[in-house]
Amino acid sequence: MTMKPIRSAALALAVACTLPHAAHAAQPSETRDVAGKRVEVYGTMGQPLQVRVGGQTVIPPAVFDKDSVSMAGVQGVYGGRYVVIKGDTMGEACPAMFYAIDLSGPRPTASGALGTCSDVPRVSVDGSGALKLAFPAFRKAPAETVTFANGTAR
Secondary structure, eight states, X not given: OOOOHHHHHHHHHHHHHHSOOGGGSOOOSEEEEETTEEEEEEOBTTSXXXXXXXXXXXXXXXXXXXXXXXXXXXXXXETTTEEEEEEEOOOSSOOEEEEEEEOSSSSOEEOOXXXXXXXXXXXXXOTTSOEEEXXXXXXXXXXXXXXXXXXXXX
16 A cells, blocks of 8 residues: 555654654753762753753652742752752742752762752851751741751751
């Protein structure tokens, strides 16, 4: 059975329109090389926040829904081994959440969402080499300080 040229062209166009194209693939909003590893942060309007290190997803895209992130990026690099990621929602109820990633081991480890929704934490590395994130009180959430080391936030 032979296809008529118009049907063949229509079928080819339909197939081409459904295949993923490189131009439509999500691009990282920020890329940094830290501790010999490539950190890629994805998250702009219409994309969920996601972080990959060396091609491995360490913060999955389900953390924020696709409409809640206006921009995500590296808030800072600390102690040569920690990366702090900020998910900026641009909302009034909860303007930002943060995530910490430890790049010192063979596999990167990430915290869950951290913070009080304030977008201005104080971040430092203490004498033992642990990452400290001090979040001020925000609305009804009290101030809190989180210590992140060896893949664990406490």
